[in-house]
Amino acid sequence: MHQHLASPPQARQAVLDLAPSRIREVANAGMDRSDVVPFWFGESDQPTPAFIRAAAVESLERNNTFYTQNLGRPALRTAIASYISRLRNITLGPNRVGVASSGVSALMLGSQLVLSPGDRVVVVTPIWPNIAEIPKILGAEVTRFPLSVRSNRWQLDLDHLLATLTDDVRMLVINSPNNPTGWTISTEQQAAILAHCRQRGIWILSDEVYDRLVFTPGQTAAPSMLSVADPEDRLIVVNSFSKTWRMTGWRLGWLVLPTNLVPQLEKLIEYNTSCVPEFVQAGGLAALTDPASAATVTQIHRELGEARATLxxxxxxxxxxxxxxxxxxxxxxxxxxGHADSLALAKRLVAEAGLGLAPGSAFGDEGEGWLRWCFAAAPERINTGVDRLRSFLRQS
Structure with missing residues (x-):
């Protein structure tokens, strides 16, 4: 006879307290419907470029199905360092680069490197929910610092942020270009934040996965913290292959960090995922080094710019x-x-208009009342979505 405990088994409190993804909540309501035009997830409706897929296939055909180095293949780390050095006009060695199983895994690894239970983390919001929830998994306390709309533009109140970054803050997390707003930090703001955090020993975790998706004329990339930082600053920069090269499903990202943290990152990767599959790394290497890459990135950016203008x-x-x-x-x-409840509105749009958007509340209370529409889609699909929204608004 088994004696049952009074309460059912549960996860620890920090996990119970995590917010479920409201993007998924909306998507799950419409993913099985062929009549829904989806723009809820942050990914392109086009597949990964053929030359990248071919490199992974070739790697598999060479039987590259075994473990690799924790930090990534040396060739890929070198290629990432060279790519960043060219893009940012800096000198960055592969000894500061670690390859991770996705950008979000890199965010978790960066947080695991420096956060302890009870640490205070300031996050610039609204933000992709994963970024704000990861520190909580580790027992840290998150303070949200909202962007604001002034003169019809998303803006950061720099002075207010610096005043918030007091000596008891362990880490600042910034995502720029920002998901969901598109706000992009300036080099001057980055330099001011870095100087302030350097003086107080505050870590900066900079999520730059959208760095090539900037639409300011003449800019090939959004400003990077790496351009204003010293090599041994308390700075961890996370990036990913997902957005620039349309590789969301590959789950391949990287971190740039001070050299003395790299052996510690190596240990953490071992205990998280051990390594990134070699054939996935082969795709990443092709994305960075294949002769077709530069033209492909330019074309992807041009298509996104056209879709953005349309929407x-x-x-x-x-x-x-x-x-x-x-x-x-x-x-x-x-x-x-007239639509203050973004989750209710997003669900109505799925049910009544066949239009799949992400509710703003998924990105925190600051996003309540807003909707996010991913424009990484064909213009004709975007036009269909706009027609459906127009009809919905006429009838509601």
Whole structure:
């Protein structure tokens, strides 16, 4: 006879307290419907470029199905360092690079490197929910610092942020270009934040996965913390192959960090995932080094720019829509007059209009009342989505 415990088995409290993804909540309501036009996830509706897929296939055909180095193949680490050095006009060695099983895994690893239970973390918001929840998994306390809309543009109150970054803060997390707003930090703001954090011993975790998706004329990449930092600053920069090369499903990212943290990162990767599959790394290496890569990145950016112009122009012509200016990422973050509950609105759009958008509340309380539309899609699909939104607004 087994004696049952009074309470059912449960996860620890920090996990119980995690917020479930409201993006998934909306998507799960419509993923099985063929009549829904989906723009809820942050990924392109086009597959990974053929030359990258071919490199992975070739690697598999060479039987590269075994363990590799924890930090990634030396050739890939070298290629990442060379790519960053060229893009940022800095000198970065592969000894500061670690390859991770996705950008989000890199965010978790970076947090595991420096955060302890009870540490205070400041996160610039609204933000992709994973970024704000990861520190909580580790027992850290998260303080949200919201962006604001001024003069119809997403902006950071730098002085207020610096005042928030007091000596008891362990880490600042910034995502720029920002998901969901598209806000993009300036080099001057980065330098001011770095100087302030350097003086107080505060770590900076900079999520730069959208760095090539910037639409300011003449810019090939958004400003990077790496351009203003010293090699041994308390700075961890996370990036990913997902957005620039349309490789979301590959789960391949990287970290750049001070050299003395790299052996510690090596240990953490061993105890998290051990290594990234070699054939996945082969795809990443091709993305960085294949002769077709530069032209492909340019084409992807051009297509995104055209899709962005199509969507933003159309949305701003709809009655009751507010859409502030922003320079980067792959999203329109907008609100509709009379619809304060973004989750309810997103679910209604799926059910009544066949339109799949992400609710703003998925990105925190600051996003309540807003919707996120990923424009990494064909213009004709975007136009279909806008037609459905227009019809919905007429009838509601």
């Amino acid at each position: 933003l122009t159309a949305l701003r012509q709809l009655p009751g829509v507010t859409l502030p200016e922003a320079d980067g990422a792959m999203y329109a973050f907008f609100r509709v007059d």
